[in-house]
Amino acid sequence: MDVIPLSQLRLGIQYCLIRVMISRVWEFRGKSDDEPVKHLDLVIIDEKKTSMYVEILADVIEILKTNLVEGRVVTIKKFIVHHARTLFKVVQHPYMIKLNRRTEITPVDPQPQNFPRHVYSLINFSDLDHYLNMTAQFLDVIGQVVAVSNVAAIKSFGKMQTKRIVKLKDLSGHIIELSLWGSRATEFQGDQIYEVGQKDAVIVLFVGTLWKSHRGETPFLSGTSACHWYINDESIPEIRNFYASLPNEVDPIEMLQLANSNNNQDEVRQKTLLELKDADPFEEKTNRFECTVTITRLTPNQKWFYPACQKCHSRTNLSGPTYTCTNKECSCTEMEYRYKLSLMGSDDTFELEFILFEQSSKFLAQMQLADDKMDIETMGDQTGSGVAGSKRPYDSTTEDSEDDDAALGTYGKRTKKQ
Known part of the structure; x- marks a missing residue:
């Protein structure tokens, strides 16, 4: 069976073969990590760099999950193509794919070299206000980490949630705040990044965020289950270019202290x-x-x-x-x-x-x-949406590393001497 490019897929039941890289995988549980998984979500990309969103309903996950590993190239057949969702788009494609219990997923062996891996569409910090409190699409940004907080238990919209704050600076000196929620807060390697950031620049590309403001407060990026990140990844051209534009010396990363709600x-x-x-x-x-x-x-x-x-x-x-x-x-x-x-x-x-x-x-x-x-x-006019993270057992890159520098990557841009 010939391989069909993603760009040639049409609506309906598809008995054809696609060959794609699994770029991202995450579980959607709703507003809380304690809720059952509603569906498993993927972003895939083919050799022509066309990307699509894929959804797997909860009752099918156990059947298919063995081969759902980030960074793996697979072939997929027996699936259904639907119109893309109108809200919370992770990629700009008119269609999405739904897998079912008859779907066949086969790893490609050996794994192809130089297959496209990352999917993102970067937004400048200066353009974020155009997307304030909008949910049509997720936003992707890149910046230098200038501050990171501890993980704290925060009461948000009546629910206790874990939260971590990361502050990012772009090349123009504009600083924004990103809040990671739920399991995303604990998965982010905050302590390691702080340690590395005392000597070297740490550049992160975040995907799957939303630009929010609650009751007129200062806007911030929010990262929940769809949020992923790439830290000092030299395979990403934008990270290499960002690094090359930094001065020879940068300020060390600041540690922020986020108080637990039970302390207040x-x-x-x-x-x-x-x-x-x-x-x-x-x-x-x-x-x-x-x-x-x-x-x-x-x-x-x-x-x-x-x-x-x-x-x-x-x-x-x-x-x-x-x-x-x-x-x-x-x-x-x-x-x-x-x-x-x-x-x-x-x-x-x-x-x-x-x-x-x-x-x-x-x-x-x-x-x-x-x-x-x-x-x-x-809480007054509670017009904001609750947010939560989601577990990531399908991420092949989340194992603890024995070498923090090796896990995060380092560059030659040193911090200023203290």
Whole structure:
């Protein structure tokens, strides 16, 4: 059977043969590492450097996972081609592939030399604001690590999650912050990078991130399950070129201290609903509270969605042929519908209305009313999405190295003497 280039695939069931490199593999579990795997995701690339996104449903993973190793060239046949997803695109291709229990994956032996491996489309730091709070595609960036934090347990949108911060600087001196969440935070070799960064420059190319801002705060990159990275990888031309443009001496990497949320429990206070009702919104505007309630009913005559600004997720209004965001600091004219769930919750003291947005409303919509008690953290206009990482047992490059320098790679750009 002849090998078909990815560029020639068409919609429908395909009984043909493709030969590709498995560039990336990750598990999608939803909002938390504790949730079951919903599907396994891949990025593949062929010899003509055409890349595609591949999805494998949970009940098929065990059948196919043996040959799903990053960096391996395989042949694949018996699969189905679908239209690409409209959100969270990892590659720009009109189609995606879904594998099934009859799919056949065979490693190519011997492995071809000089087969394309990496898939990315770099965005300049100066252009990131064009993608603020947008979910149409993931973003890829490159920068020099100037600071890295420890891993800390952080409460984000009512859930405890692990988090690590990495600060990146581009060649223009612009510094941005990247937050790694869930297992991505623990997998990132922060301590090793800090040690290497005391003597040498550390350049990282991150793929699969989103540019976010919550409630008007300083924007940051967010890296969850789809996020991967390449550290001082000399096989990537952009990393080599970035390094060549650095001065002979660079500043050593700074270690940031990220506090655990359990060290700041006073920031979230327990209240009954009656106490919450009587709270002064002018005095308590910046405070956060937590209450345990039983969801009793949906608020009548309320829509379950609202017209949202595509950039900042505030409400937007139709103004002639375009939309006008109600956030005075936002000039976006694009609209998308987002979830907004209005419901009533009660405890032994009172009943109050709660309004939940997007991810929180999606989560609660899957539960039967009054079946369970749960914590609802009142955090103002909670329009952001929860984020979490995902485990990576399919990554062939995550084994611990005996030599930190060998694992990370080093260059000749030395740090300034202290």
